[in-house]
Amino acid sequence: MLNTLKSYAVEHKVPIICDQGLEFLLNTIKENHVKSVLEIGTAIGYSALQMESLGCYVDTFERNKDMINLAKKNFKLYDENHRIRLIESDALTYQSDLKTYDLIFIDAAKAQYQKFFDIYEKYLNPGGVIVCDNLAFHHLDINKVNRNTRQLLKKLEMFITYLKNHDQYDTKFYDLGDGMSISRKKII
Ligand code: SAH
Numbered sequence: 001m002l003n004t005l006k007s008y009a010v011e012h013k014v015p016i017i018c019d020q021g022l023e024f025l026l027n028t029i030k031e032n033h034v035k036s037v038l039e040i041g042t043a044i045g046y047s048a049l050q051m052e053s054l055g056c057y058v059d060t061f062e063r064n065k066d067m068i069n070l071a072k073k074n075f076k077l078y079d080e081n082h083r084i085r086l087i088e089s090d091a092l093t094y095q096s097d098l099k100t101y102d103l104i105f106i107d108a109a110k111a112q113y114q115k116f117f118d119i120y121e122k123y124l125n126p127g128g129v130i131v132c133d134n135l136a137f138h139h140l141d142i143n144k145v146n147r148n149t150r151q152l153l154k155k156l157e158m159f160i161t162y163l164k165n166h167d168q169y170d171t172k173f174y175d176l177g178d179g180m181s182i183s184r185k186k187i188i
C-alpha cells in the first residue's frame with residue numbers, strides 16, 4: 001500500500017508531494033488523458049507509483065544514492081506492471097536520449113527549476129503539460145529565513161516570472177498544496 005510509503009516519508013522527512021498536490025496532479029493526468037510521464041525527482045518513488053497506479057508509464061530521475069536504493073525497493077514491491085523506469089542520474093547532466101511525454105513533472109532541486117524546464121520541454125508531446133511542485137516553498141516569509149533559503153526563494157520568484165513571460169507556454173498557477181503550476185505549449 002502506498003500509505004506505507006507516505007508514513008515512511010513523514011517519519012524520515014522525505015519531502016514527498018502533499019495530499020492536495022497529489023490530488024491536483026492525478027486530476028491533471030485524468031483530465032488530459034496522460035499516458036506517459038517524465039518525472040524529475042523520484043525520492044522514494046511515492047509520486048511515481050501514484051501516477052503509475054492510473055496506468056501511466058513513468059520515467060523518473062533521481063541522483064541521490066540512498067533515494068535510488070529506496071525507490072528501487074519500492075518499485076520492485078509495488079510496480080507490478082513494470083511501468084516505471086528509474087533513471088539513476090542527475091537530470092542536469094544526463095546525456096542519453098529520451099522518449100517524448102504527455103506530462104513532465106518537475107519536483108527536484110528548487111534552485112534549478114528553470115534549467116529543468118529549458119532542458120526537458122523539448123520532450124513534451126503536442127498538447128502535453130509541464131507541472132511544477134513547491135513553487136510556494138512552504139509559504140516561507142522571505143524576511144524570516146536564512147541567507148540560503150532567501151536565495152532559493154528569489155530563484156523561485158525568478159522562475160515564476162520566467163514562466164509568466166514565456167512566449168511559447170501558457171502557465172496557470174494554483175495556490176494549493178505547496179504551490180503548483182501547469183504550463184501548456186501555445187499553439188502557433
Ligand atoms: N516526487 C517525489 C518527491 C521528490 S523530492 C514525490 O513527491 O514522491 C526531490 C528529489 O529530487 C530528491 O530525492 C532529490 O535527491 C532529487 N533531485 C534533486 N535534484 C535533482 C537532479 N538534478 N537530478 C535528479 N534528482 C534530483
Ligand code: MG
Pocket residue numbers: 015016017107133134
Ligand atoms: Mg515536491
